[in-house]
Amino acid sequence: MKEEQKTEKKENADFFKKVEALGLKQAQLEEMLYTMYLIRRFERMADQLYAAGKVHGTMHLSAGQEAVAVGLGLAVQDDDYLVNHHRGHGHFIAKGADVNLMMAEFLGKENGYCRGRGGSMHIADVEANNLGANGIVGGGFPLAMGAGLAVQMQKADQIVLGIFGDGSTNEGVFHESLNMAALWKLPVLFICENNKYGMSMDVEQVIAKLPIAQRADAYGIPWELVDGNDVVAVFDVMNKAVAHVRAGNGPYFVEAQTYRYFGHSKSDRNLYRSQEEIAAWREKDPIFRFRAALREANLITEETADELNEKANGVIESAVEFAENSPEPNVNTLMEYVYA
Amino acid sequence: MPEMTYLEAIRSALQYEMRQDERVFIIGEDIGVYGGAFGATFGMLEEFGPERIRETPISEAGIMGAATGAALVGMRPVAELMFMDFVLLALDQLANQAGKARFMFGGKATVPLVVRMPGGSGSGAAAQHSQSLESILMHFPGIKVVNPSTAYDAKGLLLSAIRDPNPVVFVEHKLLYKTKGEVPEEEYTIPIGLADIKREGRDITVVANNIMVKKTLAVAEELAEEGIEVEVVDLRTMRPLDVGTITSSVKKTGRLLVVHEACQTGGWAGEIMAIVSAHDAFNYLDAPMRRLAGADVPIPYNRLLERAAVPQEEDIAREIRAIMSNKY
Ligand SMILES: Cc1ncc(C[n+]2csc(CCOP(=O)(O)OP(=O)(O)O)c2C)c(N)n1
Numbered sequence: 128m129k130e131e132q133k134t135e136k137k138e139n140a141d142f143f144k145k146v147e148a149l150g151l152k153q154a155q156l157e158e159m160l161y162t163m164y165l166i167r168r169f170e171r172m173a174d175q176l177y178a179a180g181k182v183h184g185t186m187h188l189s190a191g192q193e194a195v196a197v198g199l200g201l202a203v204q205d206d207d208y209l210v211n212h213h214r215g216h217g218h219f220i221a222k223g224a225d226v227n228l229m230m231a232e233f234l235g236k237e238n239g240y241c242r243g244r245g246g247s248m249h250i251a252d253v254e255a256n257n258l259g260a261n262g263i264v265g266g267g268f269p270l271a272m273g274a275g276l277a278v279q280m281q282k283a284d285q286i287v288l289g290i291f292g293d294g295s296t297n298e299g300v301f302h303e304s305l306n307m308a309a310l311w312k313l314p315v316l317f318i319c320e321n322n323k324y325g326m327s328m329d330v331e332q333v334i335a336k337l338p339i340a341q342r343a344d345a346y347g348i349p350w351e352l353v354d355g356n357d358v359v360a361v362f363d364v365m366n367k368a369v370a371h372v373r374a375g376n377g378p379y380f381v382e383a384q385t386y387r388y389f390g391h392s393k394s395d396r397n398l399y400r401s402q403e404e405i406a407a408w409r410e411k412d413p414i415f416r417f418r419a420a421l422r423e424a425n426l427i428t429e430e431t432a433d434e435l436n437e438k439a440n441g442v443i444e445s446a447v448e449f450a451e452n453s454p455e456p457n458v459n460t461l462m463e464y465v466y467a
Numbered sequence: 468m469p470e471m472t473y474l475e476a477i478r479s480a481l482q483y484e485m486r487q488d489e490r491v492f493i494i495g496e497d498i499g500v501y502g503g504a505f506g507a508t509f510g511m512l513e514e515f516g517p518e519r520i521r522e523t524p525i526s527e528a529g530i531m532g533a534a535t536g537a538a539l540v541g542m543r544p545v546a547e548l549m550f551m552d553f554v555l556l557a558l559d560q561l562a563n564q565a566g567k568a569r570f571m572f573g574g575k576a577t578v579p580l581v582v583r584m585p586g587g588s589g590s591g592a593a594a595q596h597s598q599s600l601e602s603i604l605m606h607f608p609g610i611k612v613v614n615p616s617t618a619y620d621a622k623g624l625l626l627s628a629i630r631d632p633n634p635v636v637f638v639e640h641k642l643l644y645k646t647k648g649e650v651p652e653e654e655y656t657i658p659i660g661l662a663d664i665k666r667e668g669r670d671i672t673v674v675a676n677n678i679m680v681k682k683t684l685a686v687a688e689e690l691a692e693e694g695i696e697v698e699v700v701d702l703r704t705m706r707p708l709d710v711g712t713i714t715s716s717v718k719k720t721g722r723l724l725v726v727h728e729a730c731q732t733g734g735w736a737g738e739i740m741a742i743v744s745a746h747d748a749f750n751y752l753d754a755p756m757r758r759l760a761g762a763d764v765p766i767p768y769n770r771l772l773e774r775a776a777v778p779q780e781e782d783i784a785r786e787i788r789a790i791m792s793n794k795y
Pocket of ligand 1: 187213214265292293294322326391527549
């Protein structure tokens with residue numbers, strides 16, 4: 128046997144063992160792959176709708192980062208609180224949001240999650256403990272901390288998932304919130320999705336000491352780094368982190384290292400990174416990798432994997448149909464929802 | 468004279484002043500290769516280098532504080548906040564520090580800084596990226612607020628702002644960036660504190676700022692055909708206010724409408740009306756003064772709602788006709 132074939136065999140066996148040790152069943156693995164496809168399809172469709180002039184507003188797409196959302200989504204309870212940031216479509220989907228209502232919101236329709244008032248940057252579903260995306264970078268840190276305070280005071284068993292990007296950790300409130308969360312042992316899981324760039328600025332250019340996660344040390348918060356393009360590894364780390372937080376040990380910090388494929392938003396000319404860099408990350412595509420690993424470990428057939436992809440495609444297409452056939456808000460309701 | 472966009476006029480002023488004054492530098496997020504979210508500093512990194520096109524982490528309080536500290540020590544920083552909404556994260560350094568340092572230190576310090584920020588709705592950017600906050604910023608003694616509506620004014624006012632020995636908030640409007648006008652290549656300044664009559668008229672004075680000047684001018688053309696001659700006063704500087712230009716225009720026309728995009732409650736129209744009502748010009752009014760402002764609602768995402776939330780041309784025309792016919 129050739130040397131490479133041997134290592135490949137070993138990797139397959141490792142993957143199999145790992146999945147087994149994590150107790151991941153066939154159906155869950157398929158669900159993970161499906162959800163990653165669903166997110167990718169949502170993001171691509173968002174881009175297409177924008178290009179077709181059907182969207183008035185901006186958006187921040189997470190294609191390339193699906194493994195973080197899906198690995199996390201599987202490790203948490205449905206009623207855990209989610210405090211999201213602007214690049215949030217994936218986390219919402221992975222936590223079970225209805226893509227029809229997300230798409231309707233994206234198109235500014237009355238039956239969207241926020242009645243067309245919020246758009247992509249403010250998708251929220253408070254009834255489902257989804258406390259919203261945020262247009263203010265770093266705006267979610269204190270909210271996550273405060274939600275954690277409430278959960279603690281209510282003696283509930285939920286935890287709070289605070290999701291944010293690398294760039295946001297330079298806002299002062301990042302430090303204020305970590306300190307208070309640690310001080311009061313609040314049930315907050317801080318999840319830094321490090322996709323290497325803020326808008327155009329490389330983490331190396333803006334952060335005095337890396338990795339970002341080591342900043343948690345200053346507050347006595349345990350932290351861990353994970354390959355954010357490996358959905359199984361993400362699930363593994365999130366599982367431990369969630370258990371730690373849910374057991375009342377205070378906050379935990381996970382930094383998942385990943386990459387975004389699309390530009391930051393629509394104003395991006397992509398001048399700050401090279402095509403080679405993008406191509407190199409595409410080689411490590413989280414969906415492609417997971418699918419290949421499942422195949423090689425004989426945990427899925429080509430046909431099933433294709434079917435899941437097709438199913439995701441169909442779901443997104445019907446979400447667009449739902450959204451396009453949904454009504455616009457009535458202009459006479461402009462002044463509603465400002466006060467309770 | 469060459470034609471330039473409002474955005475190019477801003478860049479032209481920045482380049483001019485950076486070439487002739489070494490103390491001037493720009494500080495902000497993604498202002499280098501990216502050129503800023505709207506492209507104001509696009510291409511400037513090559514000419515001026517990373518020392519003077521100082522890119523920062525995402526830290527608005529840090530940007531504002533760095534500019535303030537550097538200004539106190541002899542530099543002339545021009546800070547860029549990506550959206551006006553983010554000034555709320557920088558407000559301590561701007562209002563509590565930059566705006567008050569001179570006074571608190573008994574007049575022995577100067578804080579010559581400019582902070583540029585694009586405000587306004589119309590791009591579907593929703594509630595946290597579309598606000599018009601100039602009314603809030605006008606409230607702080609020690610800070611000047613300018614607000615150009617044309618490319619020509621943008622360049623001349625920005626040059627004055629950079630040379631001014633005080634903290635100057637320079638408010639831009641997203642929808643004006645692509646508008647064009649004649650702008651001289653060479654240097655010229657427009658004094659801070661002077662309003663500009665953008666159109667003369669005998670029947671009614673409309674006082675407006677930034678994008679509302681453009682909208683009012685379009686309405687004025689339309690109403691001229693009905694025989695209504697509108698005088699359009701472009702405030703240009705929000706603080707210090709040009710009381711003289713406003714009151715003499717009101718004396719001439721006998722009618723006043725104030726139009727702004729900022730929310731009505733606590734908005735600067737109230738300030739203008741208070742000034743007029745306490746002035747001799749009040750005696751010249753033939754009709755009640757009125758204001759037309761943004762609705763008291765966060766800017767919605769949906770385009771129909773977004774449009775309805777701020778004054779549009781048809782609203783301005785309706786208000787003017789109402790005042791002219793004394794039917795409200
Ligand atoms: C307070 C604030 N500053 C700046 C921005 C503009 N902005 C939006 S997203 C972004 C980059 C954020 O980077 P990061 O936190 O790493 O998240 P990513 O976009 O990479 O997912 C910037 C600068 C903003 N929305 N809010």
